[in-house]
Amino acid sequence: xxxxxxxxxxxxxGSGGLSVAAGASQMGAKTVxxxxxxxxxxxxxxxxxxxxxxxxxxxxxxxxxxGEKYGVAEMMPQVDYAAAKDHVHNVIATIEPNDSVxxxxxxxxxxxxxxxxxxxPTEVQAGDTVIEARRIVIxxxxxxxxxxxxxxxxxxxxxxxxxxxxxxxxxxLLIIGGGPIGMEMAQAHIRLGSKVTVIEGxxxxxxxxxxxxxxxxxxxRAEGVEIVEDALAxxxxxxxxxxxxxxxxxxxxxxxxxxAVGRKVNIDKLDLDKGNVAHDRAVKxxxxxxxxxxxxxxxxxxxxxxLQFTHVAGYHAGVxxxxxxxxxxxxxxxxHIPWVTYTDPELAQVGLTEAEAIKRHGKMAVTVxxxxxxxxxxxxxxxxxxxxxxxxxxxxxxxGATIVGDQAGELIGVWALAIANKLKMSxxxxxxxxYPTLGEINKRAAGAYFSPKLFDNPTxxxxxxxxxxYLP
Numbered sequence: 001x002x003x004x005x006x007x008x009x010x011x012x013x014g015s016g017g018l019s020v021a022a023g024a025s026q027m028g029a030k031t032v033x034x035x036x037x038x039x040x041x042x043x044x045x046x047x048x049x050x051x052x053x054x055x056x057x058x059x060x061x062x063x064x065x066x067g068e069k070y071g072v073a074e075m076m077p078q079v080d081y082a083a084a085k086d087h088v089h090n091v092i093a094t095i096e097p098n099d100s101v102x103x104x105x106x107x108x109x110x111x112x113x114x115x116x117x118x119x120x121p122t123e124v125q126a127g128d129t130v131i132e133a134r135r136i137v138i139x140x141x142x143x144x145x146x147x148x149x150x151x152x153x154x155x156x157x158x159x160x161x162x163x164x165x166x167x168x169x170x171x172x173l174l175i176i177g178g179g180p181i182g183m184e185m186a187q188a189h190i191r192l193g194s195k196v197t198v199i200e201g202x203x204x205x206x207x208x209x210x211x212x213x214x215x216x217x218x219x220x221r222a223e224g225v226e227i228v229e230d231a232l233a234x235x236x237x238x239x240x241x242x243x244x245x246x247x248x249x250x251x252x253x254x255x256x257x258x259x260a261v262g263r264k265v266n267i268d269k270l271d272l273d274k275g276n277v278a279h280d281r282a283v284k285x286x287x288x289x290x291x292x293x294x295x296x297x298x299x300x301x302x303x304x305x306x307l308q309f310t311h312v313a314g315y316h317a318g319v320x321x322x323x324x325x326x327x328x329x330x331x332x333x334x335x336h337i338p339w340v341t342y343t344d345p346e347l348a349q350v351g352l353t354e355a356e357a358i359k360r361h362g363k364m365a366v367t368v369x370x371x372x373x374x375x376x377x378x379x380x381x382x383x384x385x386x387x388x389x390x391x392x393x394x395x396x397x398x399x400g401a402t403i404v405g406d407q408a409g410e411l412i413g414v415w416a417l418a419i420a421n422k423l424k425m426s427x428x429x430x431x432x433x434x435y436p437t438l439g440e441i442n443k444r445a446a447g448a449y450f451s452p453k454l455f456d457n458p459t460x461x462x463x464x465x466x467x468x469x470y471l472p
Contacts, residue, residue: 014041016313036115118275178204
C-alpha cells in the first residue's frame with residue numbers, strides 16, 4: 001500500500017473540486033485530487049454543457065420555421081439527430097482540456113484517478129494509495145435520482161447521464177419530471193422533430209415564480225410539447241418497443257423514456273461513518289461548509305445538500321479556500337445565488353421571489369418594480385417581446401429579481417451583483433446602459449421603482465414649482 005500526505009485532499013473533480021484544487025495548489029498547498037470517473041464531473045459530461053449544446057441545435061432548427069415575420073421564407077428543417085449529438089460531443093471535447101488531468105498536474109496537483117473512501121477521520125484510500133490529509137474536501141456532486149416506480153426496473157429508460165449518447169431520434173419522448181432538466185430536454189427534442197410529453201406529479205416548473213413559469217409553459221405548449229400536471233407516475237411498462245407510463249391523471253405511451261425527477265447526492269461510496277462525517281441525504285455542514293462532526297472535512301456543491309448548481313459549487317470553493325488556506329472566517333450565503341432555466345424564453349431568478357419576499361418581509365414592506373419586454377426597443381427589433389422583469393425591493397434595496405424572456409440568464413447578473421454587494425436601487429438606476437440593448441430592461445426596472453416617488457409626489461412638485469418661480 002502506497003502512503004502519501006497532503007495539506008488538502010479533494011474527492012471529486014467536478015466544478016467545485018477543480019476550483020479548490022487549482023486555487024490550493026497554486027497558492028502553495030500540497031494538493032491531491034481524486035476522481036474515479038470523468039474529469040469535469042456532471043456539468044461538463046452530462047449536464048450544463050451538453051444540454052445547452054443540444055438546446056442550441058434545437059434553436060437553429062426552430063429558427064427555420066419562424067422567419068416569416070422577418071421577411072424570411074419558412075421551411076421545415078432537415079434534422080440529423082445523430083449529427084446534433086456530434087455537435088454536443090464536439091462541444092464537450094472543446095472544453096475538456098480545461099478540466100484535464102494534464103492541466104491540473106501542471107498546476108502541481110497530484111491527480112489520482114481512483115474513487116476515494118474514508119478509512120479514518122484523517123485518511124482516505126484510493127485504489128492502492130492511502131492519503132493522510134490535514135483538510136479533506138468532499139466534492140462528489142450528484143447523479144440522477146430514479147424513483148422506485150413499479151415496473152421501472154423492467155423498461156429501458158434514459159437519464160441525463162446517457163441521453164446525450166442516444167443516436168436515433170426518439171419518435172415520441174416521454175419525460176417524467178417537469179423541472180429544469182425535463183423542460184430543457186422537452187424543448188430541445190420538440191424542436192429537433194420528436195413528439196414530447198412531459199409528465200409531472202405536481203406542477204411543472206413548480207419551484208419558480210408562477211407568473212414567470214406560466215409564460216415558459218405557454219410557449220412550450222404552443223410549440224407542441226404536451227405538459228401533463230398533477231400526474232403522479234404509478235406504473236411503467238414496455239411492450240413491442242413502446243413504453244407506457246400509467247399516472248393518476250391517465251396513461252401515456254411513447255417510444256423513449258427520460259427520467260428527470262431530481263438528483264441524488266453521490267456519497268454512498270465514501271464510507272463517511274469511518275471518517276466521523278455526519279450525513280443524511282448529504283453531508284451535514286455548518287455555515288462555513290465544514291462537517292458538523294469532523295472539522296478537518298468540508299463538503300461543497302451538491303454534496304453539501306443545498307442548491308444544486310455548478311456555479312454554487314464554484315462559489316463554495318472560494319468560501320472554503322479562505323478558511324482552509326488563510327484561516328479566515330468565511331461563511332456561505334444563498335441570497336445572492338442566481339439560477340436559470342435555459343428554455344426559450346429563459347427564466348432567471350436571484351434572491352427571493354415575489355411570494356417569498358412578501359412572506360418574509362410583509363406585503364406593506366415590499367415594493368415590486370416591473371418592466372415588460374414589449375416596451376424595450378431592442379426586444380421589439382428582434383421580435384422577442386414576450387417576458388418581463390420584476391424586482392422585489394425592501395427599504396430601497398433589491399432582495400430578489402425574476403426575469404423571464406430572451407437572454408434572461410445574461411440579464412440576471414446585474415441583480416446578483418446588486419444583492420451580493422447590498423447595493424441600493426439607485427446604483428442600478430445610475431447605470432448608463434447602451435441603446436438599444438436588452439440590458440436597458442434592468443435600468444428601466446430601477447426607473448419603475450423610482451417613478452412613483454418622483455412623478456406622483458406632491459412634495460417634489462412643490463419643490464420644482466418653487467425653483468421655477470423664484471430661482472433665476
